[in-house]
Amino acid sequence: MSRYAEVLLPLALHGTLTYRVPEALAESVCLGGRVTVQVGKKKLYAGIVTGLSDTSPSAVGDTLKDILDAEPSGPIVTQAQLDFWHWMAGYYMCTPGEVMKAALPAALKHTTEATPKRRTARDPLTFTSKSAPTPRRPLSEAQQQAADGIKKAWAEKDVCLLHGVTSSGKTEIYISLISDVLAQGGQVLYLLPEIALTTQITDRLGSVFGQQMGVYHSRFTDTRRAALYRKQISDTPYTLVLGVRSALFLPFHNLRLVIVDEEHETSYKQQDPAPRYHARDAAIMLARSSGAKVLLGTATPCLETYQHALSGKYGLVELKERFGGVSLPEIVVEDVKELRRKKLMKTPLSPRLIDEVREALARSEQVILFQNRRGYSPVLSCRSCGWTPQCTACDVSLTYHRQADRLVCHYCGASHPVPKQCPQCGDTELRDIGYGTERIEETVHTLFPTARIARMDLDTTRAASAYTDILNAFGRGDTDILIGTQMVTKGLDFDRVSVVGILNADQSLSVPDFRAAERTFHMLSQVAGRAGRRGRRGLVVLQTMSPTLPLIAQVVKGDYAAFFGTQMAERRRFAYPPEVRIINIHIKHRDDRLAEEAARTLAAMLRPHFADGLLGPYKPAVGRVQRLFIRRLTLKVSAALSVNGVRRTLHAAHDRLVGQPAFRSVQIYFDADPL
Numbered sequence: 001m002s003r004y005a006e007v008l009l010p011l012a013l014h015g016t017l018t019y020r021v022p023e024a025l026a027e028s029v030c031l032g033g034r035v036t037v038q039v040g041k042k043k044l045y046a047g048i049v050t051g052l053s054d055t056s057p058s059a060v061g062d063t064l065k066d067i068l069d070a071e072p073s074g075p076i077v078t079q080a081q082l083d084f085w086h087w088m089a090g091y092y093m094c095t096p097g098e099v100m101k102a103a104l105p106a107a108l109k110h111t112t113e114a115t116p117k118r119r120t121a122r123d124p125l126t127f128t129s130k131s132a133p134t135p136r137r138p139l140s141e142a143q144q145q146a147a148d149g150i151k152k153a154w155a156e157k158d159v160c161l162l163h164g165v166t167s168s169g170k171t172e173i174y175i176s177l178i179s180d181v182l183a184q185g186g187q188v189l190y191l192l193p194e195i196a197l198t199t200q201i202t203d204r205l206g207s208v209f210g211q212q213m214g215v216y217h218s219r220f221t222d223t224r225r226a227a228l229y230r231k232q233i234s235d236t237p238y239t240l241v242l243g244v245r246s247a248l249f250l251p252f253h254n255l256r257l258v259i260v261d262e263e264h265e266t267s268y269k270q271q272d273p274a275p276r277y278h279a280r281d282a283a284i285m286l287a288r289s290s291g292a293k294v295l296l297g298t299a300t301p302c303l304e305t306y307q308h309a310l311s312g313k314y315g316l317v318e319l320k321e322r323f324g325g326v327s328l329p330e331i332v333v334e335d336v337k338e339l340r341r342k343k344l345m346k347t348p349l350s351p352r353l354i355d356e357v358r359e360a361l362a363r364s365e366q367v368i369l370f371q372n373r374r375g376y377s378p379v380l381s382c383r384s385c386g387w388t389p390q391c392t393a394c395d396v397s398l399t400y401h402r403q404a405d406r407l408v409c410h411y412c413g414a415s416h417p418v419p420k421q422c423p424q425c426g427d428t429e430l431r432d433i434g435y436g437t438e439r440i441e442e443t444v445h446t447l448f449p450t451a452r453i454a455r456m457d458l459d460t461t462r463a464a465s466a467y468t469d470i471l472n473a474f475g476r477g478d479t480d481i482l483i484g485t486q487m488v489t490k491g492l493d494f495d496r497v498s499v500v501g502i503l504n505a506d507q508s509l510s511v512p513d514f515r516a517a518e519r520t521f522h523m524l525s526q527v528a529g530r531a532g533r534r535g536r537r538g539l540v541v542l543q544t545m546s547p548t549l550p551l552i553a554q555v556v557k558g559d560y561a562a563f564f565g566t567q568m569a570e571r572r573r574f575a576y577p578p579e580v581r582i583i584n585i586h587i588k589h590r591d592d593r594l595a596e597e598a599a600r601t602l603a604a605m606l607r608p609h610f611a612d613g614l615l616g617p618y619k620p621a622v623g624r625v626q627r628l629f630i631r632r633l634t635l636k637v638s639a640a641l642s643v644n645g646v647r648r649t650l651h652a653a654h655d656r657l658v659g660q661p662a663f664r665s666v667q668i669y670f671d672a673d674p675l
């Protein structure tokens with residue numbers, strides 16, 4: 001009698017494909033096991049067996065292909081993982097195959113897995129502590145109270161929010177809670193946003209947990225990630241995994257605690273490709289199915305999280321003082337409009353900021369300057385006719401990068417030479433307007449010629465170790481002034497930073513997005529929190545064109561509650577999350593007219609079901625990226641409503657649309673809870 005296997009493939013297929021299990025492989029083929037199969041005429045794929053049966057699923061049983069090979073060492077994916085993949089595919093409206101593609105290290109998706117090379121000391125799998133497994137630091141009274149509060153909250157609730165001001169020592173609280181779980185034989189997953197996973201946190205946790213801790217990072221080689229994956233499925237897995245969002249997909253035997261550090265970070269959301277998941281929300285789901293507890297930690301909770309905490313859905317523990325009696329920084333606001341009117345803004349740094357930097361340098365203290373735009377100047381413009389260079393593939397203007405002397409598109413990465421003259425009117429004088437980090441660096445060099453200056457942005461951190469190198473140099477005191485984009489806001493702890501300059505606090509407010517104010521609040525509060533670490537109260541100079549905005553006052557006072565109140569009132573008024581759920585529908589095509597027509601047709605199909613809840617079609621702020629024209633529909637669904645029915649309606653409309661020959665080549669995808 002033949003056996004049949006359902007095989008999940010890393011492809012955007014709706015379901016699984018059925019294969020026959022040949023007699024020779026009967027022993028090796030198992031649920032969750034890895035098999036090699038042929039798809040179509042030629043292509044070989046590695047797939048995962050998700051079902052086995054003795055009966056052929058259809059009358060065509062005899063014409064089914066055989067499984068070609070099977071890994072004999074047992075399952076590489078657990079049933080719990082498969083359940084998680086299916087949940088994710090359902091919630092985020094993609095296929096389980098697309099989730100599988102994101103979940104497994106590339107080596108495990110290949111039909112032949114490269115044998116791991118012998119690991120060298122430079123590529124260790126385990127963190128090896130320099131000063132072997134270091135004692136935990138005793139918690140302060142406030143920290144101990146917070147830890148006790150969290151445990152108390154967990155007695156009744158699965159999720160607890162730790163809302164602690166910057167530098168309150170949240171890491172030490174995590175360490176204490178992790179130790180408890182490990183002592184009871186449980187496993188812990190500690191999630192960090194990609195960029196924050198630096199040596200700083202790895203060193204601290206590694207010094208306590210040493211050999212028990214594995215690190216999972218997308219900058220690691222695939223071989224290394226595959227090796228860690230295999231260790232986690234073995235009988236001797238790491239009990240603590242420190243990782244970025246994709247660490248959610250690792251196998252766990254006895255997951256007891258998931259920590260989501262810096263839970264407000266937008267990089268927890270995967271934008272592209274599918275699955276477009278939010279790691280925090282997915283972590284809560286994963287923990288629930290494993291019976292594990294969740295701790296969300298941040299100084300600036302996202303509105304959704306804080307609302308759940310206030311409503312009692314999550315526990316809430318607040319930590320309002322910094323560790324070691326350090327005070328929160330003083331924030332002074334500089335009115336750039338007024339300074340410009342008085343002709344006092346001779347550089348992007350206000351006179352007050354220049355003075356403060358000079359004094360800090362004289363005291364041998366460090367300075368961070370924050371400008372959330374990379375490149376030299378955001379816009380190059382013709383003096384005579386105002387022409388500005390645009391990307392040929394995207395609907396955005398190009399940014400001038402002086403060092404490379406190129407015009408770069410920040411959406412698709414394409415770079416172009418700088419034109420010698422204006423193609424519109426022939427004028428040879430093209431001016432640069434505004435400033436990015438590269439131009440700030442140049443200015444700061446001129447202002448402080450003897451200072452040691454470093455710049456941290458996407459352009460200076462492309463090499464694998466560059467990010468860490470810049471931070472380590474700053475940490476050692478080899479750099480006096482660090483200039484950077486939002487990379488410098490990511491929970492870094494430095495002892496000698498006494499002055500932080502925010503050069504343009506308003507920039508991120510002008511983005512046409514209902515979350516713009518929330519993002520700005522997070523970013524400004526986080527960057528301000530880098531000032532004044534141990535021993536000395538820090539100073540933040542916040543330069544803004546709109547000093548009277550309530551948001552600026554809320555940042556200055558560190559008044560999260562007031563900020564939350566204002567924002568929630570707006571979200572309610574205009575029906576935005578957390579008041580409603582949003583699902584965005586993206587429609588893309590190389591032909592603008594066809595994209596528009598497809599979007600209109602889809603909207604017409606959906607409107608009878610959702611009436612006023614459906615917005616669009618509209619062109620997003622950037623209407624063309626990488627040669628594809630974009631249209632969008634936005635669906636707002638009451639947060640109280642089950643979204644299962646909604647999803648079914650959307651999938652059905654999608655299938656009907658792409659079933660029409662005219663729209664076959666149109667790309668359509670959904671983004672649930674977009675950021």
Ligand SMILES: [Zn+2]
Nearest residue numbers: 382385422425
């Ligand atoms: Zn011109």
Ligand SMILES: [Zn+2]
Nearest residue numbers: 391394409412
């Ligand atoms: Zn582009």
